[in-house]
Amino acid sequence: MTAILSAEGLSKTFRTPFSRREVRALDGLDLQVASGEVFGLLGPNGAGKTTTVKILLGLTHPTAGVARLFGLPASDPESRRRVGYLPEGHRFPGYLTARQTLSIFGRMSGVAPAELKSRIPELLARVRISDWADMKVKKFSKGMTQRLGLAAALVHRPDLLLLDEPTDGVDPVGRREIRDLLREEAARGTAILLNSHLLSEIEMTCDRVAVLRKGRLVATGRIADLTAQGFTYRFAGTGVDEALLGAFRESGAGAERVNGHVKLTARDAEHLNALVDTARARGVLVTELTPVRSTLEDVFVDLVNAGEAAEAGGTDDALRPEGSPG
Numbered sequence: 001m002t003a004i005l006s007a008e009g010l011s012k013t014f015r016t017p018f019s020r021r022e023v024r025a026l027d028g029l030d031l032q033v034a035s036g037e038v039f040g041l042l043g044p045n046g047a048g049k050t051t052t053v054k055i056l057l058g059l060t061h062p063t064a065g066v067a068r069l070f071g072l073p074a075s076d077p078e079s080r081r082r083v084g085y086l087p088e089g090h091r092f093p094g095y096l097t098a099r100q101t102l103s104i105f106g107r108m109s110g111v112a113p114a115e116l117k118s119r120i121p122e123l124l125a126r127v128r129i130s131d132w133a134d135m136k137v138k139k140f141s142k143g144m145t146q147r148l149g150l151a152a153a154l155v156h157r158p159d160l161l162l163l164d165e166p167t168d169g170v171d172p173v174g175r176r177e178i179r180d181l182l183r184e185e186a187a188r189g190t191a192i193l194l195n196s197h198l199l200s201e202i203e204m205t206c207d208r209v210a211v212l213r214k215g216r217l218v219a220t221g222r223i224a225d226l227t228a229q230g231f232t233y234r235f236a237g238t239g240v241d242e243a244l245l246g247a248f249r250e251s252g253a254g255a256e257r258v259n260g261h262v263k264l265t266a267r268d269a270e271h272l273n274a275l276v277d278t279a280r281a282r283g284v285l286v287t288e289l290t291p292v293r294s295t296l297e298d299v300f301v302d303l304v305n306a307g308e309a310a311e312a313g314g315t316d317d318a319l320r321p322e323g324s325p326g
Helices: 049-056 098-108 113-126 142-154 172-187 199-205 223-227 242-250 269-281 296-312
Strands: 003-015 022-034 038-042 064-069 083-086 160-164 191-195 208-213 216-222 228-238 254-258 261-265 285-293
Touching: 003 049, 003 191, 022 049, 022 064, 022 191, 022 216, 038 049, 038 172, 038 199, 049 064, 049 160, 049 191, 083 142, 098 113, 098 142, 113 142, 142 160, 142 172, 160 172, 172 191, 172 199, 199 223, 199 296, 208 223, 208 296, 216 223, 216 296, 223 228, 223 296, 228 269, 242 254, 242 269, 269 285
Parallel strands: 038 191, 038 208, 083 160, 160 191
Antiparallel strands: 003 022, 003 064, 208 216, 228 261, 228 285, 254 261
């Protein structure tokens, strides 16, 4: 897949207004998002997510490193012609209707008036607000405003979407509809960078994620890989008795009963297969062998806590994620 968005050694240092103390918002960030990929950017408050997006949009410049969109430096306005952006907490003039809002955004993005005549009804239908096309935006709920914002980001058929909390304020049905829409866009080849605090949404939507902490990349990869718990499996079958569990343990495996099944931990794939062979040799009919995974939230909190603990020397205060309530 072609890299649509890339960052190499991206760093940003700010100076506080009065003390002139240096604050490093980004510290050597390397990142790539490919065509057709949905990529999640995660991190606690102050991790550098907003700074990253501002650099990508040319709203601020890096202290070091380079960011590119479509092979062009992010500082080049031409790099943003094919970008759709949905900021968090966006607002539209209340006196405009949804149709008028999309018309203005479309014209500002260079879409021809003739094309907008068909494009606007199509988008209103895709985000499920066709029935409110001519209602003034000031009467919209937060969820409807969010849907309109997504339509505005899509109006010029961008090849890269930068989305900040796209499902904020949207009901569960709406969140699923937005997930489906993003998948449709990815299937069309659109690269999507998604920032959200709803980690369950990220887990259901993204192909890969990156976790930032205090400007540094602490983990990146496919969600399935980040949430895998080694060779730990949920095992079930007919005729599973204590003798079999004892045989598992004698071979060096972990085996414990949990809520009607066995939590089975092997050393590697070869060991796992040997355990299954042992069960079958004892006449057990295996009915389930499912990898046990952490949730993305578990992984995220563990990564943030680990960094806090390392900085604090392992004190109890390090166990609270940055930005969490006291």
